[in-house]
Amino acid sequence: MSDQLDPHEIERLRSLKPKDRMQIPRQQMPEQAPDARRANFREVPYGLPVMAAILEANRCLACKKPACVEGCPVGIDIPGFVALIAQGDFEGAVRKVKETNMLPAICGRVCPQEAQCEALCVVGKKGDPVAIGRLERFVADWEREHGLVEPPPIGAPTGKSVGVVGSGPAGLTAAIDLRRLGHNVTIYEALHAPGGVLMYGIPEFRLPKSIVNAEVEVVQRMGVQIEYNYVIGQIETVDELLERHDAVFLGTGAGLPWFMNLPGENLNGVYSANEYLTRCNLMRAYEFPCCDTPIAVSERVAVIGGGNVAMDVARTAARLGAKEVYLIYRRSEAEMPARIEEIHHAKEEGIIFKLLHNPVRYIGDESGRVCQVECIRMELGEPDASGRRRPVPVEGSQFTIDVDTVVVAIGNGPNPLVPKTTAGLEVDARHGTVKTNLETMRTSKRSVFAGGDIAVGAATVILAMGHGRKAARSIDHFLRTGVWDVEKIE
Numbered sequence: 001m002s003d004q005l006d007p008h009e010i011e012r013l014r015s016l017k018p019k020d021r022m023q024i025p026r027q028q029m030p031e032q033a034p035d036a037r038r039a040n041f042r043e044v045p046y047g048l049p050v051m052a053a054i055l056e057a058n059r060c061l062a063c064k065k066p067a068c069v070e071g072c073p074v075g076i077d078i079p080g081f082v083a084l085i086a087q088g089d090f091e092g093a094v095r096k097v098k099e100t101n102m103l104p105a106i107c108g109r110v111c112p113q114e115a116q117c118e119a120l121c122v123v124g125k126k127g128d129p130v131a132i133g134r135l136e137r138f139v140a141d142w143e144r145e146h147g148l149v150e151p152p153p154i155g156a157p158t159g160k161s162v163g164v165v166g167s168g169p170a171g172l173t174a175a176i177d178l179r180r181l182g183h184n185v186t187i188y189e190a191l192h193a194p195g196g197v198l199m200y201g202i203p204e205f206r207l208p209k210s211i212v213n214a215e216v217e218v219v220q221r222m223g224v225q226i227e228y229n230y231v232i233g234q235i236e237t238v239d240e241l242l243e244r245h246d247a248v249f250l251g252t253g254a255g256l257p258w259f260m261n262l263p264g265e266n267l268n269g270v271y272s273a274n275e276y277l278t279r280c281n282l283m284r285a286y287e288f289p290c291c292d293t294p295i296a297v298s299e300r301v302a303v304i305g306g307g308n309v310a311m312d313v314a315r316t317a318a319r320l321g322a323k324e325v326y327l328i329y330r331r332s333e334a335e336m337p338a339r340i341e342e343i344h345h346a347k348e349e350g351i352i353f354k355l356l357h358n359p360v361r362y363i364g365d366e367s368g369r370v371c372q373v374e375c376i377r378m379e380l381g382e383p384d385a386s387g388r389r390r391p392v393p394v395e396g397s398q399f400t401i402d403v404d405t406v407v408v409a410i411g412n413g414p415n416p417l418v419p420k421t422t423a424g425l426e427v428d429a430r431h432g433t434v435k436t437n438l439e440t441m442r443t444s445k446r447s448v449f450a451g452g453d454i455a456v457g458a459a460t461v462i463l464a465m466g467h468g469r470k471a472a473r474s475i476d477h478f479l480r481t482g483v484w485d486v487e488k489i490e
Contacts, residue, residue, distance in 0.1 A: 003049045003050050003051070004050060004051070005050060005051070005054075005088050006051055007088070009051065009054075010054060010086075010087065010088050013054065013055065013058040013086065014058070014086065014087070016058065018061050021058055021059055021060075021061060021123075022059075022061075022123065022126065022127065024055060024056075024058060024059045025128070026056065026059070026127075026128035026129075026130075026131055027048060027052040027053070027055055027056040027131060027134075029045040029046060029047060029048055029134055030045070030046045030049075031044050031045040031046060032044050032046075034345075034348040034349050034350070037205065037349065038318050038319060038349045038350065039319070040205075040319065041203070041204040041205050041286055041319055042204070042205060043204070043205055043206070043207075043208050044205050044206070044345060047134075047137060047138060047141055048131075048134055048135070048137075048138045053085055053134075053135060053138045054085060054086060054088060056130065056131050056134065056135060057082045057083070057085035057086035057130075057135060058086045059123055059130050060079060060082045060083065060086070060123070060130050061122055061123060062079050062083060063079065063122050066078060066079045067120035067121070067122065068117040068118070068120050068121050068130075068132060069117070070120060071116040071117040071118075071119055071120040072116060072117045072462070073116070073460075073462045073463050073465065073466030074100050074101050074173075074462065074465050074466050074469055075100050076097055076099075076100050076101050076117075076136075077096055077097075077099065077100070078117060078132055080096045081093045081094075081096040081097045081135075081136075081139065082130065082132070082135060084096060085135055085138070085139060090138075090139050090142045090143070091143070091148060093139045094139040094140060094142065094143040094148075097136060097139060097140070098152065100469070101136075101465065102152065102172075102173065102176045102215070102218065102219075103169065103172065103173070103215050103465065104136045104137070104139065104140035105137060105140035105141060105144065105211050105214070105215060106169070106198060106207065106211060106212065106215060106461065107133070107136060107461065107462055107465070108133050108134065108135075108136035108137025108138070108140055108141075109133075109137055109206065109207050109211070110198075110202055110206065110207055110461050111133060111460060111461055111462040112339050112460055112462075113132050113133035114129075114339065114340060114341075116462065117132045117133075118130065118131070118132050118133065144214055149214070149218060151218050151219075151221040151222045152176070152180055152222070153180070154179055154180065154182065154222060154223065155179075155180055155181045155182030155183075156182050157182050157184075158181070158182045158183050158479065158480070160183045160184065160246045160247075160479040161183065161184040161185075161186070161244065161245045161246050162174075162175075162178050162183050162184070162185050162186075162245055162246065162247045162248070162249060162475060162479075163185075163186055163188060163241040163242075163244075163245035163247075163248045163249070164178075164185060164186070164187045164188070164248075164249045164251060165187075165188050165232045165238070165241075165248065165249065165250050165251060165252055165418065166187070166188075166189065166190075166196055166250070166251035166252040166253055166452075166454075167187045167189040167194040167195060167196055167216070167226060167251075168195065168196020168197050168198060168251055168252075168253045168452060168453075168464065169196065169197070169198060169251075169452065169461045169462075169464040169465045169468065170249075170251035170253075170451045170452030170453075170464035170465065170467050170468040170471075171187055171196065171249065171251035171452075171468065172187075172194075172195075172215070172216065172219055172465075172468070173464070173465040173467075173468030173469055173472070174249045174251065174451065174468035174469075174471045174472045174475075175187055175219055175222075175224045175468075176219055176222065176224075176468075176472075177468065177469055177472030177473070178472045178475060178476070179222045179223060179224055180222075180472075181472065181476045183475075183476070183479065184223075185223075185224045185225070186224070186225040186226075186227060186245070187224060187225065187226045187227065188227050188230040188232050188236075188241070189226055189227065189228050189229075189230060190229070190230065190231045190232070190252075191228070191229070191282065192228050192229055193228070193282060194212070194213075194216045194226055194228075195209075195212040195213075195216060196251075196253050197253055197453075197461070198212045198461070199212055199281065199282050200274075200277065200278040200281050200282040201274070201277050201278075201281065201309070201312070202277075202281065202312065203277070203280065203281055203312050203315065203316050204281065204286075205315070205319070206312065206342075209281075231417070232252075232417075232418055232421075233417035233418045233420070233421040233422075234417070237421045237422060238250075238418060238421070238422040238425070238445075238448060239422065239423065242447055242448075246447065246479055247447045247448070247449065247475045247478060247479060248447060248448050248449070249441075249448075249449045249450070249451065249468075249471050249475065250418060250434060250443070250448065250449065250450040250451075250454055251450070251451055251452045251454065251464070251467075251468065252414065252415055252418055252453075252454045253414070253415075253452060253453045253454060253464075254412040254413055254414050254415075254453035254454070254457060254458040255274060255412060255414075255415045256412055256413045256414060256415050256416065256432070257272030257273065257274045257275070257408070257412050258408075258410050258411045258412060258413060259272070259408055259410075260304070260359070260408065260410065262359060262360065262361050262362060263361040263362065264361050264362030264363060264364060264370065265362060265408075267362055267364040267368060267369060267370040268364075268367075268368055268369040268370065269296065269298075269369045269370040269403075269404055269405045269406060270362055270370050270405075270406045270407075270408070271405070271406070271407045271408070272407070272408055273305070273309050273310070273312075273313050273407055273408060273409035273412075274412060276295075276313055276316070276407045277309070277312060277313060277316065279293055279295050280295065280316050280320070286316075286319065286320060295320065296405065297320070297321060298317060298320065298321070298322045298404050298405035299322060299323050299324070299404055300322065300323065300324045300325075300326075300401075300402055300403045300404055300405070301314070301317040301322045301324070301325045301326070301403060301404075301405045301406070301407065302326045302328055302359070302373045302401060302403045302405070302406045302407070303317065303325065303326065303327050303328065303406075303407050303409055304328050304329075304359055304406065304407070304408045304409060304410060305327075305328075305329065305408070305409035305410045305411075306327070306329035306330075306331065306335070306336040306337060306338060307336070307337045307338050307409065307411070308337070308338045308339055308342055309409045309411075310327060310329070310338065310409035311327075311338045311339075311342040311343065311345075311346050311351075312342075312409075313407045313409050314327045314346055314351045315345065315346055315349055315351065317405070317407070318349055318350065318351065322405075324352060325350070325351050325352060326351075326352045326354050326401060326403070327346065327351050327352065327353050327354065328354045328357050328358070328359060328373070328375060329353070329354070329355050329356075329357070330356065330357065330358040330378050330391040331355070331356065331378070331380065331388060331389070331391050332355050332356055332380065333353070333355055335380075335388040335389065354375070354401075356377060356378045356379065356380070356391070357375045357376070357377055357378060358375060358376055358378055358391065358393070359373050359374065359375050359406075360374050360375065360376050360398065361373075361374045362374075362406055363400065369404070370403060370404065370405070370406050371402065371403070371404065372400045372401065372402055372403060373400065373401050373403050373406055374398055374399070374400045375398065375399060375400070375401065376393050376394065376397055376398050377393075377394040377397035377399075378391040378392060378393055378394060379391070379392055379394055380392070411457075411458055412453075412458045413431065413432045413433075413457065413458070414431075414432050414433055414434070414453060414454040414457070415454075416432055418434075418454075419432070419434060422445065422448070423445075424444060424445040425443055425444060425445045425448065426443070426444035426445075431457055433454060433455055433456060433457055434450045434454050434455055436449075436450045436451070436455040436456075437487070438455070438456070438467075438470075439470070439487060439488045439489070440470070440474040440486060440487065440488065440489055441455070441467055441470050441471035441474050442474060442478075442484070442486075446484055447478070447484075449471045449474060449475055450471075451464065451467025451468055451470065451471045452464035452467050452468070455467060470489070473489045474486075474489045477489050
């Protein structure tokens, strides 16, 4: 497919009738071959070529009532930006996206469009939906590669100041919108680099860190200050932040790993997914010794879990040289919460799926290092509260797998540091999340707002961004009116 504009082809495509557009197949992104990419950390998909993007955009039927927009947590004008791509106006398309989403290069890569905007696409009712995520990535990459990235205009100064705790997707989005509204913003980041889970949690081959840095640079060009290595709850409390800020937004994410409390979890070689991925992504252990952080060389790795994080860990382990990587999941593939694309890529890269299996203990050698994982086979029973069929152990079906590394990737909860050091901030006792009005992102403590994983538990990047947008509107209303007890901000 050509990487150059073809005006005649654009004109022909624009003249097609809806029934003819429905016959255009969904355009695939070229990508690295599995054998090649298993040996490197470079991004797997290359992105759509120019004319492939235009062809894909012409699959859109420009619905009068676009359901796809309802599926987008930040409300992007999807038909609007897709129509501009179809016309070859890429600059106009990216400007349209950025009316509501200032991080499109990130969202186009990691958001679960198949469960959100694309799930509601009318074209998808009779075939494959329009590849909205790939088109979003395309225009964002085009803008950056052509040197056309510009920060949005800043609103008239209000003299008000907001402290944002955390520079992940929720914090970055809130900071951008607050600057657009004219408020001064300072982000307090606990780590030495910006991006939160975008930087420490998502591997280079899925989200290059240069992309995250480029998006953060725009935020800084807007005048947002970022303080690094600044752990709120230790260096300062939220109450101390409120002494110099008019409001505070908590976007600290879900950095507290969960374990299963199995025998042997304290053996050497048993990691949380957070530690494993942080070492590889943020600390760039895969470049050792060029980077200072080492990581143990593994031959046989067991990854526990079936979500995107588990896929990220498994695919990372393969790239770090493991000969065998087992992904152990207690349900079947149909119940896996991971994206279909991530499952597909993992299979292509040789990850061994041990479905309907669950670990029951980890066995160590004489030196105290894990050497085996004992599993039990499972079968699916009646649906549980999640709507998925409940896994039930098969009595007497235990067996062992030889491993030298185990990574537990069954989920995360909010770090309790900020709630524990903030008087008057109510927390859900069971989940550890900060109690938050999800319409206004207001917490129980006056002048303090929250969003993203700290408010709802581990979720998606785009949901966190949607919370950041809501919070910015709500904070703006509070700072301009002084009214705290409102139930919804239009």
